[in-house]
Amino acid sequence: MKFFIDTASLDQIAEARDLGILDGVTTNPSLMAKEGITGEANILAHYKKICDLVEGDVSAEVISTDFAGMIAEGRKLVEIAPNIVVKVPMTKDGVKAICWFTENGIRTNCTLVFSPGQAILAAKAGATYLSPFLGRIDDTTWNGIQLIEEISEIFAIQGFDTEILAASIRSAKHIVEAAKAGADIVTCPLSSILGLLNHPLTDIGLAQFLADYQKGNR
Numbered sequence: 001m002k003f004f005i006d007t008a009s010l011d012q013i014a015e016a017r018d019l020g021i022l023d024g025v026t027t028n029p030s031l032m033a034k035e036g037i038t039g040e041a042n043i044l045a046h047y048k049k050i051c052d053l054v055e056g057d058v059s060a061e062v063i064s065t066d067f068a069g070m071i072a073e074g075r076k077l078v079e080i081a082p083n084i085v086v087k088v089p090m091t092k093d094g095v096k097a098i099c100w101f102t103e104n105g106i107r108t109n110c111t112l113v114f115s116p117g118q119a120i121l122a123a124k125a126g127a128t129y130l131s132p133f134l135g136r137i138d139d140t141t142w143n144g145i146q147l148i149e150e151i152s153e154i155f156a157i158q159g160f161d162t163e164i165l166a167a168s169i170r171s172a173k174h175i176v177e178a179a180k181a182g183a184d185i186v187t188c189p190l191s192s193i194l195g196l197l198n199h200p201l202t203d204i205g206l207a208q209f210l211a212d213y214q215k216g217n218r
Contacts, residue, residue, distance in 0.1 A: 001179050004056070004187035006167065008035045008046065012190045013053050019193075024056035026109070026131075026167065026187040028087070029063055044080060051081035059109040059129070059187075061087035062097075070097040078106055085109050085128060090118045095125045102126030109165065119151045123160035129185065133168035134178065144168075145177045152182025172196045 002023035005016045008031040016022040027050065032038070037046045051058050058081070062073040070093065074086040086101060087109040088094045098108045102125065109129040110122035122130040132151065134144030151164055166178040169188030172195030178186050 001183060002056075002185040003193060004059075004165070004185055005190055005193065006031070006169070006187040007189060008032045008037060008050070009190075010049060010053065013050060016190055016193060017054055021193070022054060022056065023185070024058060024083075024187075025050055025054055026059040026087070026165075028061045028111075044076070047077070047080050047084065051083055055083065057083050057085045057107070059085045059087040059111075061111065062089075065089070065091065065093065067093040067096050067100075070094065071100055074101055074106060074108075087111050087131075088127075090114075090122060095121050098122065098125040098127050110162075111167070114147070116147065116150045116154055119162075119164075120154065120158075123155065123158075123162040127162050129163050129165040131165045131167040131187070134166055134170075134174060145174075145181050148178055148181035148183050156182075172198070 003021050004024040004026050005013055005022060006026045007013060008027045013025055032043050032046060037043055047060050060077045062070045064070045064073050070088060077086055078084050085107045088097050090110055090112050098110060101108045107128040109131060110127040111131045113119055113122060113130050113132045119130055132147050148164060148166055163184035165185040165187055166183040167187050169175060169186055169192050172192050175186050175188060175192060175196060
């Protein structure tokens with residue numbers, strides 16, 4: 001399973017990269033605004049900085065809701081760097097845009113996916129990735145992990161090449177559950193990735209090793 005970090009923070013991207021496990025980045029206008037990045041020129045420049053930091057794919061989101069606008073934005077985004085993937089919403093015009101991008105050799109990430117039916121449409125349109133939002137589904141008392149399982153089963157039966165990119169990850173536990181459910185990728189905050197490091201028995205064991213070492217060197 002690949003690890004993407006969901007942020008616009010260059011410092012957090014660099015930290016995840018230096019950990020040695022970073023495969024890509026996803027971001028959006030909300031995450032850009034959180035870092036104080038606003039205005040088209042500044043956002044495009046920031047995407048370039050992110051692409052320079054990582055070798056893997058960087059999902060850059062369109063903000064248009066109509067087909068023509070999505071195409072215009074997507075064409076501009078892919079000029080930034082070869083590892084840009086155009087993030088497109090799961091709407092009627094979004095599906096049309098994904099088909100156009102696919103036919104023109106532009107890779108896409110279909111975002112805001114909340115059902116198996118939407119996943120099938122994204123895969124049929126040729127999306128490179130699709131992003132089911134686990135945390136947001138859980139917030140509605142539905143089961144986000146079950147959705148990953150259902151999509152994974154459908155894709156295996158139908159032979160779809162679209163990769164399942166589990167998004168809206170809220171915890172380290174979410175990452176593990178998504179892996180078990182068949183997600184190809186998880187995209188999450190740095191805190192969730194670092195949370196995988198934590199276990200009380202590791203802390204206890206390390207403390208014991210250090211204590212024993214100090215005893216032997218007195």
